[in-house]
Amino acid sequence: MRRSGSPWQGLGVVTLKELSDHLVSARMRVLEWLVVLVALAAVYGAIRQVRDITAEDPFLFLRVFTTAREPMPSFVAFLGFLAPLMAIGLGFDAVNSEHNRRTLSRILSQPIYRDALLLGKFLAGLAILAISLTALWLLVIGLALIMLGVPPGGEEMARAFIFLAVTIAYAGVWLALAMLFSVVFRSPATAALVTLGLWLFLSVIWPALAPAIAEAVVPAGHQAALIVTAQMLARLSPATLFGETVMALLHPTTRTLGPVYLSQLEGAVMGSPLPLWDSLMVAWPQIVGMIAASILLFVGAYVGFQRQEVRA
């Protein structure tokens, strides 16, 4: 049965309203402080370390992102857990709070489809994430410029920019997941806990669990199959995908993210960086994987929301 009218009707209105809600919310204050503090901490640690190591690295600027100095993790590692946390914080009560405030049926009785409400909330969340992450990214680059005194090259900036886009996509996965649970669970607290639990499981426990599962599944003696299986399993987690993408983008010498066979090393100049395009190709499946994951999760939330009863 076809329905008449555009599903986008009201999308802009919902997106703008959610954006302004986010911007004045206490959550945003917390996010802003997190952004500033993380930038300071990460850059300070990294730059002290980078100064000590060689100044001949052609990608010196990218080292600011990836270098860690004990006890601080690197900026990339910071982002690896900050981005999901921000996304979950923005999305866990997207739909169930409308239920609990009893505004849902009133809003849906206006001439809009449910599509607009859900997509508007997702877009607003993604925009907030993009704004925060871009601010963070600019802060880090600016601080690095001041403290390092070395301007970045064009390719470095291109890599750093793609890295920013990938981080936003990565945050999008968790935002979609959080929104899915905000549809499934009526209580925001439950939704937040389940999302956070799943995040911890996928980013901390799963990478450790994957080799163990692979060992149990693959018959003994097939060393290559074992490694490949473990990697495939680990890649089910968006955290693994993000880590690998960042690896390929910010370490230009990365030639492959899987196991390397001797035949592939024929003629390779070890330690020489790949051109940007090739680095991108190395990480392309991971990038596509993350985008696909957020689309799938959003579709899940969409289907759940369409079938949901509106009444409180």
Added chain:
Amino acid sequence: MSNAVIEVKDLTKRYGATVAVDGVSFSVGQGEIFGLLGPNGAGKTTTILMLLGLCDVSDGEARVFGHDPMREPLEVKRQVGYLPDSVGFYDNLTASDNLHYTARLMGIGAAERTQRIATSLARVGLEKVANRKVATFSRGMRQRLGLAEIVMKEARVAILDEPTNGLDPQASLELLDLIRSLKASGVSVLLSSHLLDRVQSVCDRIALFNAGKIALIGTVGELGRQVLGVGYAVEVEADGGTDIAKRLAALSGVRGVETPVPGRFRMICDRDLRAEAAAAVVAAGGRLKQLSLDQPSLETIYTRYFQSAQEARHAA
């Protein structure tokens, strides 16, 4: 009814094996206040949600201004204002900001928005608190704000789900006045309630819901005749005169006359016979002291109906 704004035919909603709404048919005319009445869980809200296209229809059909809520929900929702049971607003926004948001969703232009919001808030008496956060609003104020939204929408049909639920008597009287004023401005109203005297005081016609079906439908008087077997009771108080009781009983349309105390007569009749009764008393040489018409209350009808429905079930 040719000028029906809402027409419902054999509307059915099933949740798995349970039937929430079972073959309901009714129609609401232009400018009419139509009440859906029945105990909680009788299917009133489900019926309303189906009319708005917020809930899938399992069987039968509904038409709002000739539009199918399932296929053309936007058309329907453009013309229908809905006040849900215990309506909610965004507590962190002011009353007028809340209305601004819905006005934008309705697609009202920026220039018109401010003016319509001011008028509608004034109409429900909330103009003084327009810039206060809704978090500070009482329940009655929220309900009125919900009505303001319907006024702002310039909806041609207002669907109100339990509008007076949980309000104090004063607030619910004010709300009922607002509902009457909606009708006066030509808006058709469909309201659901389990508060009987409230419904009786505003509704033109009533559908009595029971277990997903419409048990009875009509005006309060018609329902009274169907359930209690009487339409009107005329009470007469008179002094002197001879054989007043007999004369009254002889009038056409009178079913019976009781004399609870001497000088007081209670006639059960098919129609309003006050004028005839007065003439009869005077003709009998009596002095007429009081004459009153007693319509059966909805509460009596309702209680009696469910009593007899229960008795029928026990007998079966």
